[in-house]
Amino acid sequence: MQQDSSALLLADRLRAEVRSLRAGDRLPSSRALMDRHRVSPITVSRALGVLAAEGLVVTRPGSGTFVADRPAPAREPADLGWQAVALGDRAIDAHGVRWLLTPPPEGTIALSGGYLHPTLQPTRALAAATARAARRPDAWDLPPLSGIAELRAWFARTAGGDVTPADVLVTSGGQQSLTTVLRALLRPGSPVLVESPTYLGVLSIARASGLHPVPVPADEDGLRPDLLAEAFAMTGARVVYCQPTSLNPTGAVLSPERREQVLAVARAAGAFVIEDDFARHLAIDPTPPPLISQDGDGRVIHILSLTKSVAPSLRVAAVIARGPVAERIRATQLVEDFFPARPLQETVLELVSSPGWPRHLRAVRTALKSRRDAVCSAFARELPELRVNRPTGGMHQWVRLPDGADDVALAEAALRAGVLVSAGRPFFPAEPTGPFLRISYSSAASEAELAEGVRRLATVLTG
Numbered sequence: 019m020q021q022d023s024s025a026l027l028l029a030d031r032l033r034a035e036v037r038s039l040r041a042g043d044r045l046p047s048s049r050a051l052m053d054r055h056r057v058s059p060i061t062v063s064r065a066l067g068v069l070a071a072e073g074l075v076v077t078r079p080g081s082g083t084f085v086a087d088r089p090a091p092a093r094e095p096a097d098l099g100w101q102a103v104a105l106g107d108r109a110i111d112a113h114g115v116r117w118l119l120t121p122p123p124e125g126t127i128a129l130s131g132g133y134l135h136p137t138l139q140p141t142r143a144l145a146a147a148t149a150r151a152a153r154r155p156d157a158w159d160l161p162p163l164s165g166i167a168e169l170r171a172w173f174a175r176t177a178g179g180d181v182t183p184a185d186v187l188v189t190s191g192g193q194q195s196l197t198t199v200l201r202a203l204l205r206p207g208s209p210v211l212v213e214s215p216t217y218l219g220v221l222s223i224a225r226a227s228g229l230h231p232v233p234v235p236a237d238e239d240g241l242r243p244d245l246l247a248e249a250f251a252m253t254g255a256r257v258v259y260c261q262p263t264s265l266n267p268t269g270a271v272l273s274p275e276r277r278e279q280v281l282a283v284a285r286a287a288g289a290f291v292i293e294d295d296f297a298r299h300l301a302i303d304p305t306p307p308p309l310i311s312q313d314g315d316g317r318v319i320h321i322l323s324l325t326k327s328v329a330p331s332l333r334v335a336a337v338i339a340r341g342p343v344a345e346r347i348r349a350t351q352l353v354e355d356f357f358p359a360r361p362l363q364e365t366v367l368e369l370v371s372s373p374g375w376p377r378h379l380r381a382v383r384t385a386l387k388s389r390r391d392a393v394c395s396a397f398a399r400e401l402p403e404l405r406v407n408r409p410t411g412g413m414h415q416w417v418r419l420p421d422g423a424d425d426v427a428l429a430e431a432a433l434r435a436g437v438l439v440s441a442g443r444p445f446f447p448a449e450p451t452g453p454f455l456r457i458s459y460s461s462a463a464s465e466a467e468l469a470e471g472v473r474r475l476a477t478v479l480t481g
């Protein structure tokens with residue numbers, strides 16, 4: 019992070035310098051730039067890389083770096099008005115998802131975000147796994163279309179029950195899996211039942227695909243089977259999307275009795291259950307096995323992504339399904355995406371089969387536990403009147419604000435006070451049941467930072 023910002027700073031300085039030179043002029047040597055700007059060789063090489071990517075300089079190995087030929091002067095801006103007419107009235111609302119993926123401004127504490135802070139990511143193990151994967155002679159060849167065999171076997175073992183490697187399709191992360199599955203299962207215009215509240219990214223996919231997400235209330239024991247039955251009857255829906263373990267945003271875990279009931283209700287409705295098991299490797303306390311391990315008739319379509327337990331750019335996941343639906347999902351991925359990049363699949367395989375993998379998972383769980391506890395203590399100290407849950411896994415806590423509070427305005431005010439939190443409203447497919455904030459404990463740098471973040475939030479809420 020530090021390295022990137024110093025490279026960008028140096029690139030800014032060099033850009034100004036390059037403008038005062040003529041095409042073909044030679045830039046000072048890397049050594050001279052290091053001495054002059056008191057930076058490391060990596061910073062110099064990254065800064066020159068930035069300028070080369072912008073077309074301002076060219077590097078000739080062995081000779082040095084030179085000012086590139088000047089680009090032709092910019093033409094008049096084109097009139098693109100016709101595009102609005104051609105595109106018509108269909109818009110893709112990426113606002114919520116973009117917001118989830120935007121890093122906090124410098125100096126702001128992140129109590130939002132759905133990935134591990136870099137200090138919790140297995141950076142070294144990942145680098146070693148990437149290097150080993152890249153050395154495989156077939157690393158860049160076509161992979162088997164459903165994913166490399168050993169990786170499919172690993173996903174099958176992780177899911178448990180009677181899942182076999184043949185049931186596994188390797189995909190490019192959770193978000194792509196959800197898109198592929200929803201597109202495979204449903205025509206535009208169809209209803210899809212979702213927990214309320216739910217992951218806002220699935221709402222974005224559903225709406226962008228012309229589906230109608232229909233809320234089914236979830237309480238502290240997860241999705242309510244009685245209301246699920248009613249929603250199936252009312253809408254004729256054939257699909258329910260749920261996160262039985264550590265629901266994002268509330269952290270709820272579907273209780274064992276309800277697991278049976280949800281499956282029975284779906285069976286009675288002739289419907290599929292999409293199980294987004296995003297928090298499988300983020301359990302603080304023991305959590306139930308995945309729903310798919312209880313599935314006897316191909317009803318559950320299970321999604322497990324590696325981005326959450328490793329790093330956001332390890333964009334590899336699995337969709338596990340059986341029967342004709344598995345064929346439909348495979349065909350959809352093939353048509354839309356071909357297959358996930360083989361080097362990434364090989365990297366995941368190297369990582370999860372290395373001796374450090376169980377150690378990494380233990381370290382993540384331990385860190386998440388103390389972070390969750392740090393947030394609970396900070397709330398008890400700073401905002402004792404608020405109700406905050408104590409999730410048994412995942413990354414998020416759900417905070418009930420006083421009646422009448424405006425969660426969106428409060429989240430904006432919190433950002434101005436230097437802490438990024440998520441307003442609860444976008445997580446509801448329709449009317450929210452009250453004002454909430456989602457607090458993430460995975461993305462801040464430390465427990466001290468989490469405590470400071472809650473302190474800043476308190477100044478906004480009590481000020």
Ligand SMILES: Cc1ncc(COP(=O)(O)O)c(C=O)c1O
Nearest residue numbers: 132191192193217266296323325
């Ligand atoms: C519940 C849930 N599902 C799926 C995703 C998508 O994750 P990814 O595409 O990084 O695997 C997220 C990301 O925030 C999530 O919270």
